[in-house]
Each structure stands twice: as structure tokens, then as C-alpha cells.
Amino acid sequence: MKGVIIIFAVLVSFALFGQNNTAVKSDSVKLFKKRVLENAEIDILASFYKQQGKNAAVTGGIGSEELTNLASSINVAIPIGDDGVLTIDATISAYSSASSSNLNPFKQKSTDGDDDDDDDDDDDDKRLASGASSGGSPGDKHKVTANSPWIASSSDAKEDTWYGVNIGYSHSSDDRNTIISTNFSVATEYDYNSLGGSVGIIKLFNKKNTEISFGVDVFFDKWLPQYPAEINHYRDAEGDLESGFFKETDILDKNGNPIDKTGTIVWQPNTDGIDEDSRNTFALSMSLSQILGRRTQVAVFFDPTLQKGWLANPMQRVYFSDVDNYYIGNPSSVYYYDHPSNTDVFQLADDIERLPATRLKFPIAVRMSHYINEFMILKLYYRYYFDDWGVKSNTINVELPIKVGDNFTLYPNYRFYNQSAAKYFNAYDEALSSSEFYTSDYDLAKFISNQYGLGIKYTDRLTKLHLWKVAFKSISLNYNYYRRNIAFDAHIVSLNIKFIIN
Numbered sequence: 001m002k003g004v005i006i007i008f009a010v011l012v013s014f015a016l017f018g019q020n021n022t023a024v025k026s027d028s029v030k031l032f033k034k035r036v037l038e039n040a041e042i043d044i045l046a047s048f049y050k051q052q053g054k055n056a057a058v059t060g061g062i063g064s065e066e067l068t069n070l071a072s073s074i075n076v077a078i079p080i081g082d083d084g085v086l087t088i089d090a091t092i093s094a095y096s097s098a099s100s101s102n103l104n105p106f107k108q109k110s111t112d113g114d115d116d117d118d119d120d121d122d123d124d125d126k127r128l129a130s131g132a133s134s135g136g137s138p139g140d141k142h143k144v145t146a147n148s149p150w151i152a153s154s155s156d157a158k159e160d161t162w163y164g165v166n167i168g169y170s171h172s173s174d175d176r177n178t179i180i181s182t183n184f185s186v187a188t189e190y191d192y193n194s195l196g197g198s199v200g201i202i203k204l205f206n207k208k209n210t211e212i213s214f215g216v217d218v219f220f221d222k223w224l225p226q227y228p229a230e231i232n233h234y235r236d237a238e239g240d241l242e243s244g245f246f247k248e249t250d251i252l253d254k255n256g257n258p259i260d261k262t263g264t265i266v267w268q269p270n271t272d273g274i275d276e277d278s279r280n281t282f283a284l285s286m287s288l289s290q291i292l293g294r295r296t297q298v299a300v301f302f303d304p305t306l307q308k309g310w311l312a313n314p315m316q317r318v319y320f321s322d323v324d325n326y327y328i329g330n331p332s333s334v335y336y337y338d339h340p341s342n343t344d345v346f347q348l349a350d351d352i353e354r355l356p357a358t359r360l361k362f363p364i365a366v367r368m369s370h371y372i373n374e375f376m377i378l379k380l381y382y383r384y385y386f387d388d389w390g391v392k393s394n395t396i397n398v399e400l401p402i403k404v405g406d407n408f409t410l411y412p413n414y415r416f417y418n419q420s421a422a423k424y425f426n427a428y429d430e431a432l433s434s435s436e437f438y439t440s441d442y443d444l445a446k447f448i449s450n451q452y453g454l455g456i457k458y459t460d461r462l463t464k465l466h467l468w469k470v471a472f473k474s475i476s477l478n479y480n481y482y483r484r485n486i487a488f489d490a491h492i493v494s495l496n497i498k499f500i501i502n
Contacts, residue, residue: 035082036172040501041473043075045494053442053488054340056099056149058228060317060349061428061440062338063102063149065488069095080169089166094159098151101158103315104229105147105346106328108245144249146329146346148337155229160190177204181215191315194221200285211289211299219281225274225314228349230328235271249328251348256331267326270351279309295371301383305361317349318438319429338428350431353439355424361387365395375403385419391444393419411455411478421446442486453480466502473498 053065071093078086147153164187172179178201185196200215233245241251241261250258251267259266282305289299319325327334329345336342365383372378381397399413422444424437431438455478466472476496483489 033082033174035079036170036176037077037079037085040079041077042470042499042501043073043077044497044499045071045073045075047071047492047494049490049492051488051490053484053486055428055440055442055445055486055488056102057313057316057353057439057441057443058099059102059105059149060319060347061426061442064098064151064340066098066152067095069093083174084169084171087166087168087170089164089168091162091164091166093162093164095162096159098158100160100315101153101155102147102149102346103153103226104155105149105153106229107145107147108143144245144328146327146344148329148333148342148344148346150340151343156190162189163187177208178202191224191226192221193224194219196220209291211287213285213287213289215285217281217283217285219279221279221281221309223274223277223279223310223314225277227273227314227352228317230348231269231271231352234269239268239271241266250331252327252329252331252334252345254325254334256327256334258331259326265324267324267348269349274310274314276310276357279307279311282306282308297369299367301363301365301367303363303365305363307359307361308357311357311359312353312355312439313441314352316353316439316441318351318353318426318431318440319347320350320433321430323350323433325429350433351438353441355437355439356389359387359389361385377401389444390421390423391419393417407458407460409457409459411453411457411476413451413453413455413480415451415453416449417451418448419446442488445486447484447486447488449482449484451480451482453478455479469502471500471502473500 047070049067049069049071051065051067054063055061056063056065071091073089073091075087075089078088080086152158164185166183166185168181168183170179170181181198181200181202183196183198183200185194187194187196196217196219198215198217200213202211202213204211237244237246240246246261251261253259283303284305285301285303287299287301289297291297326348327337327345328348331345333342333345337345337347363383363385365381367382368378368380370378370380377400379397379399379401381395381399383393383395385391385393385395394417396416397413398415399411402410402412404410422439424435424439425444425446426432426438426440427445428440431440455476457474457476459474460472474497478492478494478496480492481489482492
């Protein structure tokens with residue numbers, strides 16, 4: 001929260017500076033044309049998101065998907081002369097995830113029952129996740145215990161913060177029929193960095209009743225790969241299950257019996273790591289908008305996208321149906337491993353998610369807005385999507401803004417979505433080791449979802465409420481409930497406040 005306050009103060013200062021400068025520069029021409037943006041504006045958005053489910057990708061398509069996310073964003077739009085607008089958007093998003101925490105579900109204890117690190121769990125988790133030795137003298141004996149996919153671990157991956165900054169500039173022609181824009185963005189989190197940029201142009205024709213836009217977006221992203229802890233340890237031990245992390249730890253078979261680690265049938269995961277740490281995205285955006293009479297507007301969108309690089313997530317485990325299963329933890333819990341009552345045994349990964357190095361996406365959408373009367377607008381949206389991974393989807397969105405009095409508007413809305421499964425998707429423990437590509441990420445599964453929402457917005461059209469040079473413009477509160485037909489649901493609450501700087 002302290003970081004958000006600092007960013008807010010900097011952006012307000014920038015907005016005030018930009019406002020003062022542009023006012024002077026525009027004095028000589030303000031009688032001849034109206035400015036694109038009369039005053040600097042500040043837009044503050046805060047949101048809370050909570051989800052739960054039972055098909056976590058980090059644990060191979062099974063386990064808790066409980067996650068909470070708190071995000072805050074500050075957007076400042078600053079007029080630059082009569083024709084330009086500079087926008088600065090800073091976002092901080094922090095989450096806590098039961099699924100991600102199980103990147104390392106193991107805990108190492110000495111055989112006398114005490115933790116090696118005197119209960120300093122964080123240090124122990126860092127050591128295990130990195131594959132480093134457990135510490136102590138060579139003669140020390142250690143025992144590894146495990147969580148299950150159904151409960152959160154205390155590893156570093158449990159919590160993370162995403163930071164993003166987006167800077168954009170748009171310039172309008174004197175007749176306001178041409179708008180050229182450019183944008184630059186940077187973002188970072190625990191295992192991922194991103195750089196992006198875009199350019200675009202909008203043309204208006206037919207007395208501004210027709211609008212055509214074209215844009216190009218590029219993102220150059222880089223993985224800072226994090227792997228399941230057991231695969232890290234297997235690499236460090238060079239496949240020797242009698243050394244390092246595994247030395248004093250029983251590896252269990254599907255019946256809960258310890259295996260002979262020197263035998264011919266043992267756990268042997270695929271240890272190949274990321275061979276390319278980049279993920280690059282190239283997207284075109286094209287749209288046509290047309291006003292049909294006094295009440296109706298229709299728009300069509302087409303946004304083909306090409307992704308290249310490492311498109312899988314190295315954190316996400318995969319289990320093979322044609323390979324024996326192996327576990328660490330309580331032998332008596334192996335029998336009901338896939339039930340939430342399991343709290344103390346964990347299945348060792350056979351591999352990480354692997355997907356093709358390219359993906360072509362083709363979304364096509366239509367939007368219509370119809371003014372029913374002065375109090376009500378009907379907004380309809382439909383999108384059809386397909387890609388070369390075999391995913392096809394349909395999205396239908398209905399929104400009905402209703403004006404209540406002079407200042408309030410209600411926003412009831414509904415969204416329907418369905419999709420087919422990617423050809424590389426496999427449920428938990430159903431992938432084949434002979435396949436080239438596989439994933440157990442249920443975002444790529446076949447499912448149907450419904451989302452129901454209601455928002456309320458208060459608008460102070462005369463901006464009567466002032467604090468120094470900052471005038472209140474509007475405030476809105478929105479709630480949405482999202483549910484899939486595969487045991488997954490989520491709640492989203494967002495608060496949006498807008499100000500004008502005079």
C-alpha cells in the first residue's frame with residue numbers, strides 16, 4: 001500500500017505539471033479548436049478476486065485452486081497541447097495461491113523429529129526449492145515430509161506480486177478525424193518479465209459515423225524458470241536416489257510400499273528444462289464501427305495473434321498414465337491421494353507441461369449498442385475464437401445500463417462462455433509419455449462458464465466536490481460471480497474512482 005501511495009503522489013504531481021504547461025501552450029489557439037482532453041484526469045481502480053477449485057495445474061490437474069488477489073491501479077491522462085494525450089498507468093497486483101505454493105510441497109526434518117533450521121520454515125523452503133543441500137554435517141540423517149495437493153505449502157511461490165507500468169501517447173489531427181497512438185509497457189513478477197509496445201491509427205469518416213482502426217502490438221517476455229522441487233533435487237542427485245535430498249527419504253509405490261531405490265523399476269522423471277526462455281507475442285487489431293441511425297451502433301473486431309517461444313509453464317506438473325506412480329509422505333494416505341482428505345502425501349512429477357513453440361489465435365467479435373430510451377441502453381457482444389491448438393470458443397455478453405435519477409446508473413450484466421479442449425490437454429494422470437506435447441491445465445480443458453454481475457455508478461456531472469485542484473467525477477462499484485461446470489468458481493469485486501484536475 002505504501003508503494004501505491006508513492007506512485008499516486010508522483011502521478012498527481014506529473015498531472016499538475018502537465019496541466020499547467022499545456023494551458024499556457026494552448027492559450028493562443030484555444031479559440032480555434034477544442035482540446036482533445038480539457039483537463040487532466042485520474043482514474044483509480046482497486047479490485048479483490050477470490051477463486052476456488054479442484055484442478056490445480058501446478059499439481060498436475062488435481063488439488064486446491066484456492067487463490068486470492070488484491071490489485072490496485074492508478075491511471076493518469078494528461079493533455080499535451082490541444083491535440084495530444086499522455087497516459088500513465090501503474091498497477092500492483094498481489095496474490096496468495098495454494099496451487100503455486102506446492103511448487104515445493106516438501107519439508108525436511110532431522111530424524112530426531114526436530115526441524116533442521118529450528119522451525120525457520122522459510123529458509124528451509126528456499127533451500128529445498130532451489131535444490132540446495134539441507135545443511136548440517138555429512139553424517140546427519142534427514143527425513144522428508146510432504147503436504148498434499150489439497151493444502152497450501154509455505155514455500156516462496158505461495159505469494160507473489162506483479163508490477164506493471166504502461167505509458168501511452170495519442171495525437172489527434174486538427175479535424176479530429178485521425179488519431180495516432182503509441183504505447184510502451186513493462187511488467188515483472190516472481191518468474192516472468194515482460195516488455196511490450198504498440199502503435200495504432202483510427203480514422204473517422206462519414207461525418208464521424210464510421211470509424212476504422214488498425215493496430216500492432218508486440219510483447220517480448222522472458223521466463224525466469226521455476227521447476228517442481230522434486231525435479232530440481234533429482235537433477236542435483238544426477239538420478240541417484242540414494243544421495244542428497246532422497247538419501248534418507250522413502251519413495252513409495254502406488255500401494256504405499258517403499259521401493260528399492262537401486263532397482264530397475266524406480267521413479268525417473270524427464271529432467272529436460274526450458275531450452276528457450278523467451279515468449280514473444282505479435283498481434284494485429286482491426287475494427288470497424290458504424291452508427292446505424294440515432295439509436296444503434298455496431299462494431300466488428302478481428303485480432304489475429306501469433307505467439308512464439310516457450311509457451312508452457314515450467315511450474316506445472318504432468319503425470320503419465322503409462323508410467324508407475326511414486327510418492328513421498330504418509331504411506332496410509334496414498335490410497336486416497338486424489339481426495340481432499342489427503343493432507344500428507346505428494347505424488348512425484350513425471351514431467352513438466354510441454355506445448356508447441358508457436359500458437360496462432362483468431363478471435364472475431366461483434367458488438368452492438370442500442371439506445372432503448374433515455375434511461376436504458378442494451379449492449380450485446382459476441383466473440384468466436386479458434387486457434388491451431390484445437391481450442392474453439394464462443395462468448396456472449398449482455399449488459400443493460402439503467403439510468404436511475406440524474407446521477408446514478410445500474411449495470412446488470414451476464415456473460416456466457418464455452419470452449420473445446422486443446423488437443424494437448426489431459427486430465428490428471430492421463431497423459432502418455434510417448435506424446436510430444438501435454439498439459440493438465442484446465443484453462444485448456446473443455447468447459448462452460450457463466451458470469452453474473454451488477455454494478456452501480458454515481459456521476460457528479462458538475463464536479464461540485466473539490467479538494468484543492470482535484471475535482472471528483474465519478475465512483476463505481478461492481479460485483480461479479482463466475483462459475484465453471486468443472487468445479488471452479490470465483491468472486492470479483494472492483495471499485496473505480498475518477499477525478500479531474502482543474
